[in-house]
Amino acid sequence: MIIKNRNLNLKQIAESGQTFRWYPHSEGYVIVANHEVIYARQLEDGIEIDSEDPYWLDYFDLERDYQDIINHYKGKDVFLDEAMAYGWGVRILKQDPFEIIVSFIISANNNIKRITSAMEKISHYGTYLKTIEGKDYYDFPSPEDLIQVTVDDYRLCGLGYRDKYLHQLIQDITSGNIDPYAIKDLSDKELKETLLRLKGVGEKVANCIVLFGYDRSDGFPIDTWIKKVLDKKYGVTKNETDFIKNYFDYYPGIIQQYLFFYGRFIKI
DNA sequence: GGCCAGGTGAAAC
DNA sequence: GTTTCACATGGC
Numbered sequence: 363m364i365i366k367n368r369n370l371n372l373k374q375i376a377e378s379g380q381t382f383r384w385y386p387h388s389e390g391y392v393i394v395a396n397h398e399v400i401y402a403r404q405l406e407d408g409i410e411i412d413s414e415d416p417y418w419l420d421y422f423d424l425e426r427d428y429q430d431i432i433n434h435y436k437g438k439d440v441f442l443d444e445a446m447a448y449g450w451g452v453r454i455l456k457q458d459p460f461e462i463i464v465s466f467i468i469s470a471n472n473n474i475k476r477i478t479s480a481m482e483k484i485s486h487y488g489t490y491l492k493t494i495e496g497k498d499y500y501d502f503p504s505p506e507d508l509i510q511v512t513v514d515d516y517r518l519c520g521l522g523y524r525d526k527y528l529h530q531l532i533q534d535i536t537s538g539n540i541d542p543y544a545i546k547d548l549s550d551k552e553l554k555e556t557l558l559r560l561k562g563v564g565e566k567v568a569n570c571i572v573l574f575g576y577d578r579s580d581g582f583p584i585d586t587w588i589k590k591v592l593d594k595k596y597g598v599t600k601n602e603t604d605f606i607k608n609y610f611d612y613y614p615g616i617i618q619q620y621l622f623f624y625g626r627f628i629k630i
Numbered sequence: 631g632g633c634c635a636g637g638t639g640a641a642a643c
Numbered sequence: 644g645t646t647t648c649a650c651a652t653g654g655c
Contacts, residue, residue: 564639
């Protein structure tokens with residue numbers, strides 16, 4: 363189906379550091395989500411995907427008007443204007459909470475290429491879905507699929523010292539200690555507190571998880587790039603969260619994506 | 631070849 | 644409460 367939208371750019375989303383299961387293919391991307399493998403390609407004023415499932419409309423967060431958000435912040439400062447102009451097609455995908463938790467536990471003190479590679483290897487523990495031009499695609503494994511996977515197995519997936527965090531996460535979920543799907547109805551505060559109890563989840567990772575996995579736009583992950591942006595462009599080196607809450611109020615999580623995407627691009 | 635990457639846990643103050 | 648340090652590993 364064709365999805366028309368002027369704030370929807372596949373390449374920008376793919377490179378905005380929120381998903382690690384998009385595979386560049388032909389002119390577009392192979393995307394695995396919703397127990398389904400699709401191919402998406404860019405159009406002039408939107409995208410085309412080879413699925414008719416309305417799930418994807420929600421996945422691409424289509425009911426949210428990103429131009430309205432951009433207009434709201436326009437003229438606030440020069441750097442933000444540049445960032446929004448550069449990242450006009452960035453959106454925040456609605457991704458599976460469990461997959462997001464795993465992704466961002468792996469993301470700590472890591473780089474995007476390695477995170478992508480680790481997620482690809484872990485996906486082989488999931489159900490085989492489809493082969494496209496010789497490459498096999500797998501559904502992302504459920505916690506149950508990972509019960510028997512050992513710390514050493516995770517190490518072989520390239521997780522480094524984070525191997526034991528993922529192993530612990532699976533124990534926590536399968537033992538009923540935490541249910542990544544049941545906690546979606548918690549308040550912003552309770553949700554974050556719950557996530558912070560997980561090993562390998564600190565302030566920054568928790569913010570990524572609530573923003574990318576639970577549709578909480580108050581999430582504002584402060585990573586190395588955002589730190590540089592705040593320091594060099596806003597003169598903020600301490601009490602960052604207070605500054606963010608005041609200055610970027612309205613849709614802070616989406617603004618954070620524009621700043622991250624642009625700041626990383628210009629190697630600020 | 632040292633530094634960096636979408637930082638966190640644990641020990642030490 | 645905050646400061647300090649170790650931590651796997653591929654890319655540059």
